Amino acid sequence: MAKKQLRNNQDHENPRQDALDAAWEKFRPFIPEAELSAMESALSKPLDRAFRLNPLKLDRQEVEILAKRYGWTLEQVPFCPDGFRVRTYQTSPSLTREHQIGQYYIQDTASMLPVSLFDTRLMESRPLILDMAASPGGKTTHLVARSLDQGLIMANDSSLSRISALKTVLKNWGSLNHFITNFPGENFGLWYPDTFDFILLDAPCSMQSLVSIDSHPMRPITEREEKALAQRQTALLDSAIHALKPGGQLVYSTCTLSPYEDEAVVNQILQKYGSKISVANAQEKLPYPAPGLTTDGIQTFDPSLTGSIRLWPHRYETAGFFAALICKQDSFGDQRSETPFRSWEKSGFTEMNVATQEKIDTFFKEQFGFLLKPVLEKYDCSLWQRENEVWALSNRYFTEFSSLPCKSAGMKIASLTVSGLIPDNDWISRFFKEMKKNRFLLDETQTARWLHGEDLPSADGNLSKGTILLMVDACETYLGCGFVSAGRIRNLSK
Numbered sequence: 001m002a003k004k005q006l007r008n009n010q011d012h013e014n015p016r017q018d019a020l021d022a023a024w025e026k027f028r029p030f031i032p033e034a035e036l037s038a039m040e041s042a043l044s045k046p047l048d049r050a051f052r053l054n055p056l057k058l059d060r061q062e063v064e065i066l067a068k069r070y071g072w073t074l075e076q077v078p079f080c081p082d083g084f085r086v087r088t089y090q091t092s093p094s095l096t097r098e099h100q101i102g103q104y105y106i107q108d109t110a111s112m113l114p115v116s117l118f119d120t121r122l123m124e125s126r127p128l129i130l131d132m133a134a135s136p137g138g139k140t141t142h143l144v145a146r147s148l149d150q151g152l153i154m155a156n157d158s159s160l161s162r163i164s165a166l167k168t169v170l171k172n173w174g175s176l177n178h179f180i181t182n183f184p185g186e187n188f189g190l191w192y193p194d195t196f197d198f199i200l201l202d203a204p205c206s207m208q209s210l211v212s213i214d215s216h217p218m219r220p221i222t223e224r225e226e227k228a229l230a231q232r233q234t235a236l237l238d239s240a241i242h243a244l245k246p247g248g249q250l251v252y253s254t255c256t257l258s259p260y261e262d263e264a265v266v267n268q269i270l271q272k273y274g275s276k277i278s279v280a281n282a283q284e285k286l287p288y289p290a291p292g293l294t295t296d297g298i299q300t301f302d303p304s305l306t307g308s309i310r311l312w313p314h315r316y317e318t319a320g321f322f323a324a325l326i327c328k329q330d331s332f333g334d335q336r337s338e339t340p341f342r343s344w345e346k347s348g349f350t351e352m353n354v355a356t357q358e359k360i361d362t363f364f365k366e367q368f369g370f371l372l373k374p375v376l377e378k379y380d381c382s383l384w385q386r387e388n389e390v391w392a393l394s395n396r397y398f399t400e401f402s403s404l405p406c407k408s409a410g411m412k413i414a415s416l417t418v419s420g421l422i423p424d425n426d427w428i429s430r431f432f433k434e435m436k437k438n439r440f441l442l443d444e445t446q447t448a449r450w451l452h453g454e455d456l457p458s459a460d461g462n463l464s465k466g467t468i469l470l471m472v473d474a475c476e477t478y479l480g481c482g483f484v485s486a487g488r489i490r491n492l493s494k
């Protein structure tokens with residue numbers, strides 16, 4: 001194939017182009033002859049943008065409203081009901097205020113696959129979930145959505161420098177029932193045998209997806225590097241298998257098409273654990289099949305690996321991707337090793353007294369007509385105080401994991417200040433639909449000033465003092481919260 005024909009979405013020159021060419025030469029023998037021209041044609045077209053809606057904040061009908069507002073032509077992603085390709089647009093989906101407040105997440109289509117493979121009924125039964133290599137958190141937001149934010153998610157990443165991105169993404173998504181840890185995933189099998197209902201292992205990989213996009217840039221890879229990655233992936237998958245509950249489900253995924261990091265890794269684990277685990281036939285989750293390989297040219301894989309999903313780019317117009325759904329039938333009878341320990345006092349959280357809880361509850365009722373207690377009950381959370389901050393934390397997190405060192409947990413809902421309680425922007429952007437009082441509709445000029453971080457004069461004498469919700473688009477969209485005092489609406493998002 002001519003060099004320029006290969007897809008390099010960002011139009012960067014070498015080394016991305018060299019990496020693309022090398023990967024194409026390497027993977028070509030694995031592509032069925034009859035599909036080569038479809039593949040070549042797919043690789044010469046740019047990928048569409050895509051997003052996944054946040055069902056905690058936006059429903060399907062509202063997606064249609066957004067499509068009209070921003071001139072989008074949408075098409076549902078075949079394997080992800082909440083995912084949409086944006087075939088054409090007037091306003092880019094990355095430039096809207098709905099994107100800014102986490103009503104949807106921009107994600108490449110292939111990355112919507114792994115979490116879509118988990119069983120819906122189990123996902124909606126308050127599961128305990130481990131996202132073993134989670135940062136920056138795109139797939140963690142999908143786990144939050146699919147478990148209705150009513151399970152508990154341990155979002156882990158071994159890289160300390162990538163934890164802040166994970167925090168930001170989950171905060172913006174409005175996730176309550178999660179906590180973030182920073183450990184090598186290899187430890188979880190020892191620390192938590194037979195524990196998690198679901199595990200996602202979206203493994204570090206060589207990113208040979210045949211499509212070079214900024215979130216997954218392609219680069220030249222040596223054989224040695226590929227081997228080292230495969231070793232790490234096998235160790236992580238081994239750990240994940242041990243940490244999975246019998247009857248639980250695990251997805252192993254990568255954004256590389258290298259068989260050595262995909263089928264070969266799963267095959268090795270299958271050989272090690274025999275009938276205690278199995279690869280499910282995930283083809284059933286697709287409208288038409290995209291089977292895993294039966295050989296890497298050297299070894300023959302277990303036939304069940306055809307049940308794994310190998311997204312060659314032409315199959316579903318995606319970047320290259322691999323995912324296998326693995327089930328655990330039996331416990332290995334592992335003894336639990338001691339986990340690292342942090343005393344709860346060190347977390348800085350203190351139990352909130354009943355009087356303060358009542359005060360907060362009354363504030364939300366009077367100021368916004370919002371009933372806090374039923375929400376906390378629905379999500380099985382309690383209020384905690386850290387200095388002057390009010391947080392909602394998962395009860396299950398507190399009873400089962402509070403002694404494990406962690407980087408953050410739950411969601412901040414307000415600050416206690418001398419001017420009274422100031423609710424947190426993320427909390428309001430998650431629940432604004434249930435807040436019926438003190439909504440103030442901004443016109444276009446006011447909106448522009450607000451988005452520049454300015455305060456606004458409050459000519460409306462009916463506005464009560466304190467925090468109000470600022471709305472746009474006939475009160476459909478939440479813009480932020482402001483604080484009314486002395487004839488001004490102070491911009492709290494500054």
Ligand SMILES: C[S@@+](CC[C@H](N)C(=O)[O-])C[C@H]1O[C@@H](n2cnc3c(N)ncnc32)[C@H](O)[C@@H]1O
Pocket residue numbers: 111132133134135136137138139140156157158159162183184185186202203204205236
């Ligand atoms: C493919 S990225 C994960 C992307 C993420 N799942 C998402 O959807 O946004 C792989 C991640 O694995 C992390 N990682 C690498 N080695 C690890 C290890 N031994 N244990 C846990 N995480 C690891 C990297 O820091 C990186 O953030």
